[in-house]
Amino acid sequence: xxxxxxxxxxxxxxxxxxxxxxxxxxxxxxxxxxxxxxxxxxxxxxxxxxxxxxxxxxxxxxxxxxxxxxxxxxxxxxxxxxxxxxxxxxxxxxxxxxxxxxxxxxxxxxxxxxxxxxxxxxxxxxxxxxxxxxxxxxxxxxxxxxxxxxxxxxxxxxxxxxxxxxxxxxxxxxxxxxxxxxxxxxxxxxxxxxxxxxxxxxxxxxxxxxxxxxxxxxxxxxxxxxxxxxxxxxxxxxxxxxxxxxxxxxxxxxxxxxxxxxxxxxxxxxxxxxxxxxxxxxxxxxxxxxxxxxxxxxxxxx
Numbered sequence: 001x002x003x004x005x006x007x008x009x010x011x012x013x014x015x016x017x018x019x020x021x022x023x024x025x026x027x028x029x030x031x032x033x034x035x036x037x038x039x040x041x042x043x044x045x046x047x048x049x050x051x052x053x054x055x056x057x058x059x060x061x062x063x064x065x066x067x068x069x070x071x072x073x074x075x076x077x078x079x080x081x082x083x084x085x086x087x088x089x090x091x092x093x094x095x096x097x098x099x100x101x102x103x104x105x106x107x108x109x110x111x112x113x114x115x116x117x118x119x120x121x122x123x124x125x126x127x128x129x130x131x132x133x134x135x136x137x138x139x140x141x142x143x144x145x146x147x148x149x150x151x152x153x154x155x156x157x158x159x160x161x162x163x164x165x166x167x168x169x170x171x172x173x174x175x176x177x178x179x180x181x182x183x184x185x186x187x188x189x190x191x192x193x194x195x196x197x198x199x200x201x202x203x204x205x206x207x208x209x210x211x212x213x214x215x216x217x218x219x220x221x222x223x224x225x226x227x228x229x230x231x232x233x234x235x236x237x238x239x240x241x242x243x244x245x246x247x248x249x250x251x252x253x254x255x256x257x258x259x260x261x262x263x264x265x266x267x268x269x270x271x272x273x274x275x276x277x278x279x280x281x282x283x284x285x286x287x288x289x290x291x292x293x294x295x296x297x298x299x300x301x302x
Contacts, residue, residue: 005071006172006179007049009063012056020046021053026120029066029107031057033117044072044079055103055116067105067114068143068169070181073210073218081219082211087195093209095188096220097147097164098155102127106140126150130163141171145181154284156230157206158301166210183212197221202259205301228262231255232269232290233283244275265293 007015012032015021020043023032034053037043044050050072057067074081085091100123105112113128115121127148138144145166149159167183170176190197190209197209204223211221235243243250247270251263258266269278273289281289294300 005048005052006065006068007052007056009058009065011049012053012058015047015049015053018047020050022117024118024120025060026118028060029057029112029119030060031055031067031114031117031119034072042079055101055114055118057105057112057114057119059107065171066107066112067103067119068171068179069101069103069114069116070145070167070169071218073220075220075222076211078219082213082217082221084215085194085211085213085217085219087193087198089194090192090214091190091194091197091211092183093190093197093211093221094166094183095186096207096210096222097149097166098157098159098207098226099147099149099164100127100153101145101166102131102148103143103145104131104136104138105143106138109137111137123148123153126152134163141173143169143171145169154287156233156287157226159206183210205299224257224259225262228255228258229287229290231258232262232266233286237279240275240279244270244278261294261297261299264297265290268293 012021015032016023019035020038021032021034023030032053033055034050038050052071054072055067055069058065076082101116102124103114111128111131112119113124113131115123115127118124127146130148130150131146147164147166149161149164151161164186165184167181169179169181172179190200194213197211201208201223205225206223207226208220208222211219251266255266269289278286291300
């Protein structure tokens with residue numbers, strides 16, 4: 001029986017026709033990704049194949065599936081993600097690395113590397129170089145997902161430069177239709193009650209966790225540290241103006257979920273940084289200022 005959750009080349013082209021996806025071509029390979037409209041209008045439940053349209057690669061001539069990235073997942077409580085998981089539910093959670101995902105597969109004896117939207121971007125090239133240095137080449141019909149931490153692509157929190165294997169996914173074939181994604185144990189794994197995992201976020205200084213629940217649910221659990229730091233780093237100009245001019249109101253009504261040390265840092269920003277400077281700073285310049293305050297408070301971790 002064909003696994004109906006894995007779209008064919010024809011299925012992906014239908015998503016494009018409907019305006020729900022786009023594609024990019026490179027060396028005879030077509031890579032598909034859901035459109036921005038799907039994200040902005042939350043159209044995930046309008047087509048069964050959208051969850052499997054995030055860097056999936058096919059040979060243009062034959063329509064053969066070449067790369068099968070992990071299925072789209074949501075943050076906890078987003079689109080009811082984790083709704084069957086309660087505080088006593090047993091879960092296994094794997095550290096989320098703060099880089100970019102790249103998938104590697106074997107295409108006619110050559111390494112095919114794709115990101116969530118293309119096989120020909122600078123990010124795909126960066127990942128390919130790092131994977132080639134490790135001489136990564138797998139058997140055909142298998143896709144390996146990696147999180148790439150590259151010095152030219154800084155993000156929100158500190159991570160060691162390198163490659164982190166996230167897991168493996170076999171392509172459907174005549175012998176097996178099992179396309180489950182099997183996460184890889186990187187050594188930073190939590191096993192226990194979900195309530196205890198949520199409690200641990202109070203001291204978590206990395207992005208968070210990928211949660212695999214005994215209910216069969218898979219979802220992301222982001223740390224308040226990561227989310228609050230990202231909020232400050234990527235605040236658009238209009239939000240910055242409101243943040244500086246109506247600070248107490250914003251902190252009480254919109255950012256009350258910030259960890260206490262991030263509230264202190266927020267206060268330092270509006271007290272010690274010119275509003276025009278914060279507006280003109282890019283996100284990494286803002287990150288540098290935030291991390292200087294983190295060091296003052298003793299909450300900075302390398």
